[in-house]
Amino acid sequence: MSDSTTVPPLPKNKPNRWPLTFATIFLVPVLTALIVYHYESFDPAELPVHEIVGRPTVAAPRVNSRMLDGSERVGEGKLPGPEDIAYDHESGLIYTGCNDGWVKRVRVNDSTVEEWVNTGGRPLGVVLSRQGELIVADTEKGLLRVSQSGSVELLTDEAEGVKFKLTDGVDVAEDGIIYFTDASYKYRFEEHIWDILEGRPYGRFMSFDPKNRRTNILVRDLYFANGVAVSPKQDFVVFCETILSRCLRYYISGKKNGTVDKFIELLPGVPDNIRYDGEGHFWIALSTEVSLSWQWALKYPVIRKGLAIMEKYLKRPHMEKNGGVFVVDLKGNPIAHYYDPRLSFLSGAAKIGNYLYCGSIAVPYITRLDLTLHGAQ
Numbered sequence: 001m002s003d004s005t006t007v008p009p010l011p012k013n014k015p016n017r018w019p020l021t022f023a024t025i026f027l028v029p030v031l032t033a034l035i036v037y038h039y040e041s042f043d044p045a046e047l048p049v050h051e052i053v054g055r056p057t058v059a060a061p062r063v064n065s066r067m068l069d070g071s072e073r074v075g076e077g078k079l080p081g082p083e084d085i086a087y088d089h090e091s092g093l094i095y096t097g098c099n100d101g102w103v104k105r106v107r108v109n110d111s112t113v114e115e116w117v118n119t120g121g122r123p124l125g126v127v128l129s130r131q132g133e134l135i136v137a138d139t140e141k142g143l144l145r146v147s148q149s150g151s152v153e154l155l156t157d158e159a160e161g162v163k164f165k166l167t168d169g170v171d172v173a174e175d176g177i178i179y180f181t182d183a184s185y186k187y188r189f190e191e192h193i194w195d196i197l198e199g200r201p202y203g204r205f206m207s208f209d210p211k212n213r214r215t216n217i218l219v220r221d222l223y224f225a226n227g228v229a230v231s232p233k234q235d236f237v238v239f240c241e242t243i244l245s246r247c248l249r250y251y252i253s254g255k256k257n258g259t260v261d262k263f264i265e266l267l268p269g270v271p272d273n274i275r276y277d278g279e280g281h282f283w284i285a286l287s288t289e290v291s292l293s294w295q296w297a298l299k300y301p302v303i304r305k306g307l308a309i310m311e312k313y314l315k316r317p318h319m320e321k322n323g324g325v326f327v328v329d330l331k332g333n334p335i336a337h338y339y340d341p342r343l344s345f346l347s348g349a350a351k352i353g354n355y356l357y358c359g360s361i362a363v364p365y366i367t368r369l370d371l372t373l374h375g376a377q
């Protein structure tokens with residue numbers, strides 16, 4: 001008679017809740033990710049990185065691993081994304097291209113900043129010719145020449161019928177020939193991450209001869225062709241191949257004229273611009289370190305596809321660190337390494353007197369490091 005009262009009430013939901021929780025916190029995101037992955041058409045390629053992944057990067061005999069500690073900021077707030085640096089000894093002026101389209105001039109003796117010429121595009125590589133004109137690799141416009149009075153002339157914006165999409169690095173030889181790169185004929189500067197993630201060689205190293213206005217492709221199929229520097233003896237030109245963390249050497253005289261070989265590989269970072277200092281050394285700006293996760297991304301297209309999906313739908317995690325500058329001699333032997341865990345997207349470096357000036361696409365100033373006080377040890 002009291003049976004009914006002894007039946008305990010069924011516990012509501014409890015045993016059923018956990019599969020539901022499992023489904024929401026685990027299955028739903030995983031299935032969504034798989035579906036997104038499956039239908040994502042972005043298709044990264046295998047990269048030729050068997051010589052890079054798993055091998056130690058080169059080390060320099062002298063190191064400054066805290067280069068920001070002694071660095072001062074020059075022109076703060078007036079120099080958005082100063083990518084590359086050119087210096088005119090006669091006038092004491094630094095030229096740098098900014099992300100507001102201006103080529104700005106910075107007077108080194110008092111750090112005053114002047115807006116000089118607006119290209120209407122996005123100036124990246126800058127170099128002064130012997131005639132005192134500024135040659136500009138403008139990522140949107142192509143290869144430009146700016147006269148001393150500030151008039152802008154387009155030199156070239158295509159080769160073999162293929163337009164440049166990411167004109168990037170430039171230097172000029174004593175005979176007037178301009179050597180420059182188009183990092184990618186597929187992706188624009190703002191999309192450069194997609195070029196890296198896709199892993200196909202859309203970069204070209206080229207020359208432009210102002211005498212006959214001819215544009216020649218010297219090396220094609222490059223994985224993000226970047227900074228360019230002519231050797232002091234005018235016997236070769238070094239250019240950076242960013243994704244593969246190396247610099248190649250293209251001969252412009254002698255027996256090897258017209259051939260290309262490796263200048264330095266296994267750099268401890270991802271190279272951007274390269275500049276010769278007039279004293280036997282090239283200064284290579286490193287955007288970020290070559291980390292284990294970066295190496296995995298290089299090796300496995302599936303990881304790059306995952307990163308591409310994150311880039312598209314979410315926000316890619318900030319993985320860049322330990323950017324800096326790697327110094328090599330004329331044979332490509334390591335000399336010094338300046339870096340800092342807090343540095344990323346460093347893009348250009350120039351030694352001016354006893355100072356190291358660095359530009360970066362990510363900050364609104366140039367940094368200056370006194371090498372007498374803070375030289376690599």
Ligand SMILES: *[C@@H]1O[C@H](CO)[C@@H](O)[C@H](O)[C@H]1NC(C)=O
Pocket residue numbers: 092107109110
């Ligand atoms: C810097 O150089 C300019 C041009 O040579 C000169 O007019 C100016 O007085 C100098 N400023 C300082 C602080 O030395």
Ligand SMILES: *[C@@H]1O[C@H](CO)[C@@H](O)[C@H](O)[C@H]1NC(C)=O
Pocket residue numbers: 252253254257258
């Ligand atoms: C190197 O080769 C280029 C093109 O093949 C040629 O125009 C140039 O004159 C050569 N330079 C030298 C110094 O032999």
